Amino acid sequence: MADSYRQTTQAKLARMGIYAMLFLLALWFLAPLYVMLTTSFKSLDDIRSGNLLSLPQSFSLDAWKTAWDSACTGVECGGMKSYFGNSLKMMIPAVLISTLLGSLNGYVLSMWRFKGSDAFFMALLIGTFLPFQVVILPMAQVLGMLGLENSTGRLVLVHVIYGLQFTTLFFRNYYVTVPSDLVKAARIDGAGFFLFFFKILLPISIPTIMVCLIWQTTQIWNDFLFGVVFSSGDGQPITVALNNLVNTSTGVKQYNVDMAAAIIAALPTLLVYIVGGKFFVRGLTAGAVKG
Amino acid sequence: MGALSIRKVKKSYGDTHILKGIDLEIENGQFLILVGPSGCGKSTLLNMIAGLDDITSGEIYIADRLVNNLSPKDRDIAMVFQSYALYPNMTVRRNIAFGLEIRKVPKIEQDEIINRVAKTLQMEHLLDRKPAQLSGGQRQRVAMGRALARNPALFLFDEPLSNLDAKLRVEMRTEIKLLHQRLGTTIVYVTHDQIEAMTLGERIAVMKEGEVRQFGTPQQLYDLPSDLYVAGFIGSPSMNFIPCVLGEADGVGVVTLNNGKDQLISLGQISDIQRPFVGKPVILGIRPEQLTDPASAHSDHPNMQILTAMVTITEPTGPDTLVTVNINGVKTVARCHPRAAGVPGQSVQLSLDPTKALLFDPVSEKRLA
Amino acid sequence: MTVNSFSFSRFVDVTLPKVVIAPTALACLVGFYGFIGWTAWLSFTNSHMLPHYEWAGFVQYVELFGNDRWWQAMWNLGVFGSLFILICLALGLFTAVLLDQKIRAEGALRTIYLYPMALSFIVTGTAWKWILNPGLGIEKLLHDWGFTGATFDWIINPHYAIYTVVIAGVWQSTGFVMALFLAGLRGIDDSIIKAAQIDGASLPVIYTRIIIPSLRPVFLSVFMILAHIAVKSFDLVMALTGGGPGFATDLPSIFMYQHGFTRGQLGLGAASAMMMLFTAAAVVMPFLYSELMRDRRG
Numbered sequence: 001m002a003d004s005y006r007q008t009t010q011a012k013l014a015r016m017g018i019y020a021m022l023f024l025l026a027l028w029f030l031a032p033l034y035v036m037l038t039t040s041f042k043s044l045d046d047i048r049s050g051n052l053l054s055l056p057q058s059f060s061l062d063a064w065k066t067a068w069d070s071a072c073t074g075v076e077c078g079g080m081k082s083y084f085g086n087s088l089k090m091m092i093p094a095v096l097i098s099t100l101l102g103s104l105n106g107y108v109l110s111m112w113r114f115k116g117s118d119a120f121f122m123a124l125l126i127g128t129f130l131p132f133q134v135v136i137l138p139m140a141q142v143l144g145m146l147g148l149e150n151s152t153g154r155l156v157l158v159h160v161i162y163g164l165q166f167t168t169l170f171f172r173n174y175y176v177t178v179p180s181d182l183v184k185a186a187r188i189d190g191a192g193f194f195l196f197f198f199k200i201l202l203p204i205s206i207p208t209i210m211v212c213l214i215w216q217t218t219q220i221w222n223d224f225l226f227g228v229v230f231s232s233g234d235g236q237p238i239t240v241a242l243n244n245l246v247n248t249s250t251g252v253k254q255y256n257v258d259m260a261a262a263i264i265a266a267l268p269t270l271l272v273y274i275v276g277g278k279f280f281v282r283g284l285t286a287g288a289v290k291g
Numbered sequence: 292m293g294a295l296s297i298r299k300v301k302k303s304y305g306d307t308h309i310l311k312g313i314d315l316e317i318e319n320g321q322f323l324i325l326v327g328p329s330g331c332g333k334s335t336l337l338n339m340i341a342g343l344d345d346i347t348s349g350e351i352y353i354a355d356r357l358v359n360n361l362s363p364k365d366r367d368i369a370m371v372f373q374s375y376a377l378y379p380n381m382t383v384r385r386n387i388a389f390g391l392e393i394r395k396v397p398k399i400e401q402d403e404i405i406n407r408v409a410k411t412l413q414m415e416h417l418l419d420r421k422p423a424q425l426s427g428g429q430r431q432r433v434a435m436g437r438a439l440a441r442n443p444a445l446f447l448f449d450e451p452l453s454n455l456d457a458k459l460r461v462e463m464r465t466e467i468k469l470l471h472q473r474l475g476t477t478i479v480y481v482t483h484d485q486i487e488a489m490t491l492g493e494r495i496a497v498m499k500e501g502e503v504r505q506f507g508t509p510q511q512l513y514d515l516p517s518d519l520y521v522a523g524f525i526g527s528p529s530m531n532f533i534p535c536v537l538g539e540a541d542g543v544g545v546v547t548l549n550n551g552k553d554q555l556i557s558l559g560q561i562s563d564i565q566r567p568f569v570g571k572p573v574i575l576g577i578r579p580e581q582l583t584d585p586a587s588a589h590s591d592h593p594n595m596q597i598l599t600a601m602v603t604i605t606e607p608t609g610p611d612t613l614v615t616v617n618i619n620g621v622k623t624v625a626r627c628h629p630r631a632a633g634v635p636g637q638s639v640q641l642s643l644d645p646t647k648a649l650l651f652d653p654v655s656e657k658r659l660a
Numbered sequence: 661m662t663v664n665s666f667s668f669s670r671f672v673d674v675t676l677p678k679v680v681i682a683p684t685a686l687a688c689l690v691g692f693y694g695f696i697g698w699t700a701w702l703s704f705t706n707s708h709m710l711p712h713y714e715w716a717g718f719v720q721y722v723e724l725f726g727n728d729r730w731w732q733a734m735w736n737l738g739v740f741g742s743l744f745i746l747i748c749l750a751l752g753l754f755t756a757v758l759l760d761q762k763i764r765a766e767g768a769l770r771t772i773y774l775y776p777m778a779l780s781f782i783v784t785g786t787a788w789k790w791i792l793n794p795g796l797g798i799e800k801l802l803h804d805w806g807f808t809g810a811t812f813d814w815i816i817n818p819h820y821a822i823y824t825v826v827i828a829g830v831w832q833s834t835g836f837v838m839a840l841f842l843a844g845l846r847g848i849d850d851s852i853i854k855a856a857q858i859d860g861a862s863l864p865v866i867y868t869r870i871i872i873p874s875l876r877p878v879f880l881s882v883f884m885i886l887a888h889i890a891v892k893s894f895d896l897v898m899a900l901t902g903g904g905p906g907f908a909t910d911l912p913s914i915f916m917y918q919h920g921f922t923r924g925q926l927g928l929g930a931a932s933a934m935m936m937l938f939t940a941a942a943v944v945m946p947f948l949y950s951e952l953m954r955d956r957r958g
C-alpha cells in the first residue's frame with residue numbers, strides 16, 4: 001500500500017516536472033515575440049525607462065505608422081509598405097508557377113517515367129543540398145545578359161528555378177503513392193496526359209498542393225540572399241528592406257520602429273503558419289526527410 | 292473472325308527477357324484465361340494488349356486490326372484492374388461517364404448507358420457515391436460497370452477478384468461467367484488462381500517464366516497436361532508425381548510401386564513415344580481423385596489396379612478425406628470416402644485408374660503420350 | 661487488316677512527358693550544374709569587377725588560403741556549426757521526448773515551439789539584436805532585477821559574438837528538430853515498447869536503450885539539415901551582427917557575398933563559393949551515399 005502510494009506521488013512529481021519544463025521551453029520560445037510586440041507599442045522614452053519585459057506605459061501605434069510609411073531604409077524614407085508590395089508581387093507568381101511546374105514534373109517522374117527520368121530526379125534531388133552561393137555569380141551574369149532589369153521579374157525567375165527541386169519532390173513523392181493503375185485506367189478511357197492530370201490527379205492532390213504552396217510561400221517571402229543579390233533600389237523585397245532599416249546608422253536608433261517593421265515582415269508567414277500549420281509541418285518534414 | 296491474335300510477342304527490359312515469344316489466338320466471344328505464378332508476365336502481356344506497355348517485337352491484332360502502334364484509347368478495349376482504379380474524386384456515375392465523355396457520346400445516350408449498366412450489375416443505388424464510400428465488392432462492380440459501358444471489342448481483366456474475400460470471390464466469379472454468357476463478350480482474364488481459371492475459361496494459357504506452357508481448353512489441360520508444370524499447376528490438390536521405372540509386359544506398360552513391398556501396376560498399351568523409355572526412370576502422374584478407395588472408384592473400368600499402402604496422415608475435407616500414403620519414397624495423396632479413409636498407421640486399399648495415369652520424362656519434363 | 665500506321669496519339673504519349681519536363685530539366689542542367697561549372701571556371705580566372713575568362717590557374721585559391729579573414733570565417737563556421745547542431749539536436753530531442761508523454765496541451769505547445777521556423781532569419785536576427793543589445797536589452801533587465809554589476813555585452817564582444825549567433829539560430833531551429841524527432845517517435849512500433857514494458861524495463865531505460873537508438877535515421881537527416889543550414893547561413897548573421905564586431909562573426913557565405921558582389925573580387929568570391937560547395941558536399945555525401953545504398957538493397 002505504502003509502496004504504491006509512494007509510486008503514485010513519485011509519478012505525479014515526475015509529471016509536474018515535465019509540465020514545468022515544457023512551460024519553461026514555451027516561455028523561451030515566446031519571449032522574443034513578447035518583446036517584439038511590447039517594444040513596438042512603446043515610445044522611445046518608454047523604452048529607455050522600462051526594460052525588455054515591462055509593458056508599455058502608454059499604448060502607442062506611432063512606431064507602426066512610422067515603420068509602415070516613413071521609416072528610412074537607407075536613403076529612401078517611405079517605410080516598409082512599398083517593399084511589402086514588392087514581396088507580394090514577386091511571391092505570388094513565383095509560388096504559383098513553381099507549384100504548377102512542380103506538380104507536372106512530379107506527375108511525369110512518377111507516372112510517365114522514361115529512360116533517364118530517374119537519373120534526372122536524382123540530379124534534381126542533389127540540387128536541394130546546394131548552397132546557393134555557388135550559383136549566384138553566374139546567375140547575376142546571365143540576368144545581366146538577358147537584360148532583365150526589373151527586380152520583381154528577376155526574383156520570380158530565380159525563385160522559380162531554385163524552388164523547382166522542392167516542389168517537384170513534394171509532388172513526386174505523393175504521386176508515387178497513387179496506384180499506377182489509375183493512370184492506366186484513364187488512358188484506356190481515352191484521357192490523355194493533361195486530361196488525366198487536371199481532371200483526376202490535381203483534384204486528389206489538394207493536401208500536397210497546400211503543403212507546396214505553404215512551403216514556397218514561406219521560403220520565398222523569407223528569402224534574403226536572392227533578394228539582396230538580384231534586386232536593387234525600390235524593387236527590393238521586404239527582408240532586404242528590413243535589414244537596411246535596422247542597419248541604417250543615421251540618427252537615433254528607433255527600436256520600436258525596428259520591431260514594428262520586423263513584425264510587419266513576419267506577419268504573412270506567421271499567418272500562413274497559424275492557418276495552415278498542419279501543412280507547414282508536413283512540408284518541413286517532407287522537405288527535410290527527402291523521400 | 293479472330294477477336295485477338297498475338298504473334299511471336301516478346302518483351303524485354305534491357306537484358307531481362309520478360310516475355311519470350313507468345314503466340315495466342317482466340318475467336319469472337321471466347322473467354323481466354325492467362326494463368327501462371329506471380330511474376331511470369333501475365334500483367335505485362337495484358338498491358339501490351341491494352342497498349343499500356345510497348346512491345347519489343349511481335350504483333351498484336353485486335354478484331355483483325357494490327358494495334359502495335361495504336362494508343363490504348365484507339366484499341367477498342369476496356370480493362371478492369373486488380374486495384375479497381377476508380378477515380379477517387381468522381382462519383383460512380385461520373386466514373387462510368389468519364390470514358391464516354393471523352394469519346395463525345397451525347398449526354399442522353401450516356402445516361403441511357405449508365406442506367407443500363409447499373410441495372411445489369413444491380414448498382415443503381417450506388418451511382419451517386421464516391422469510391423471511398425463503397426465496399427470492396429461494390430468497387431469491383433463499379434470497375435466492371437465502367438468497362439461494360441464502353442461496349443468494346445475486347446475486355447481485359449487483371450486479377451479482378453484477388454482483393455475480395457473468399458466468399459465474395461466465388462459469387463463474383465459466377466456473376467462474371469453469367470455476364471459473359473449473356474453478353475457474348477470477348478474476354479482476356481488474368482489470374483493466378485487455377486480454380487478461377489478452370490471455372491471461367493474457355494481457353495486457358497498456362498504461363499511460366501515468360502512462356503506459354505500450354506494453351507487449350509480446361510478439360511485438355513486437366514486430362515492431358517503437356518508437361519509436369521501444367522500437370523502440377525492445374526487441379527487441387529495437385530497431381531502426385533511418383534518416380535518409377537517403366538517396364539513392358541506384352542505391349543502393356545508396367546511400373547512398380549513400393550509401399551513396404553513392391554506391387555506391379557499395369558498401365559495402358561505402351562505408345563511409340565513411351566517405348567524408348569522402357570527400362571528407364573519415368574515419372575508417373577496420378578491425380579488424387581484417380582487414386583481412391585475401391586468402393587468409390589468408378590469400377591466400370593475393367594482394368595482397375597489395386598494397391599495397398601499404409602496411411603501416414605488423413606485430412607478430412609467434408610465430402611472426401613485426403614489420405615496421404617508413401618509410395619516409392621514420395622508423399623502421395625489419395626482422395627477417399629471418409630469411411631474408407633482409415634487412420635494413420637493402418638493399411639488401406641487404393642484403386643488406381645490406369646487410363647488416367649500419365650507418364651512424364653523426368654529430364655525434359657514433357658508428358659510421354 | 662489495316663496497315664501498320666503511324667499513330668499521332670501514341671507519339672504524343674511518348675513525347676509529351678518529355679516536353680513537359682524539359683523546362684525543369686533545362687533549369688536544373690543550366691541553373692545547377694552549368695552554373696556550378698561556371699563558378700568553378702570563374703574561380704580559376706583573374707576576374708575582379710567584371711568576369712574575365714582567361715585561365716589564371718590557382719591564383720584565387722592561393723589568395724583565399726592566404727587570407728586571414730577567410731580562415732576566421734571558416735573557424736567561425738566551425739564553432740557556430742558544431743554548437744548550433746549539437747544544441748539543436750539535444751534540445752530538440754529532449755523537447756520531443758517530453759512532448760511524447762501524452763501531454764494535454766500538446767497541439768498548442770507544438771505550435772509555440774515551431775513558430776520561429778515560419779519567420780525569416782532577418783526577422784529573428786532583428787529581434788535578437790534588440791534583445792541582446794548591451795544598453796537596453798538583457799543587461800538592463802538584469803540591472804532592473806537587482807544584479808547591478810551584471811554585464812551582458814556578448815553581441816559587441818569579439819570573443820563572444822559568435823555565441824549570440826548560436827543562441828538566435830538555436831531559438832529558430834529547435835522547434836523544427838523537435839517536430840522531426842516527434843514524428844520519428846510516433847512512427848515507432850508500439851508493440852516493441854509494450855514488449856519492453858512487459859519485460860520490466862523502466863521508462864528511462866526504454867528511451868535510452870530502445871527508442872532513441874531506433875531513431876538513428878532521424879538523427880542522420882536532422883544532422884544533415886542542420887549542417888546544411890549552418891553552411892549556407894547568411895541572413896541571420898547579416899541581420900544580427902553584420903559579421904562583426906570586426907570579423908568576429910564573419911562566415912564563408914558573407915565572405916563570398918562581399919567579395920563577389922560588393923568588393924569587385926569576382927574570382928575570389930567564386931573560389932570561396934566553390935569551397936562552400938565542397939564543405940556542403942563533405943557533409944552531404946555520406947548521407948546521399950547511404951541513401952543510395954539503401955535504395956539498392958531495398
Ligand SMILES: Nc1ncnc2c1ncn2[C@@H]1O[C@H](COP(=O)(O)OP(=O)(O)OP(=O)(O)O)[C@@H](O)[C@H]1O
Nearest residue numbers: 304307309327328329330331332333334335336483
Ligand atoms: N519496368 C520493369 N523493368 C524491369 N522488369 C519489370 C518491369 N516491369 C515488370 N518487370 C518484371 O516483369 C516480370 C513480369 O511481371 P508481371 O507484372 O507481368 O507479372 P505477373 O505475372 O502479372 O505477376 P503477378 O501475378 O504478381 O501480378 C516480373 O518479374 C517483373 O519483375
Ligand SMILES: [Mg+2]
Nearest residue numbers: 333334335449
Ligand atoms: Mg500482375
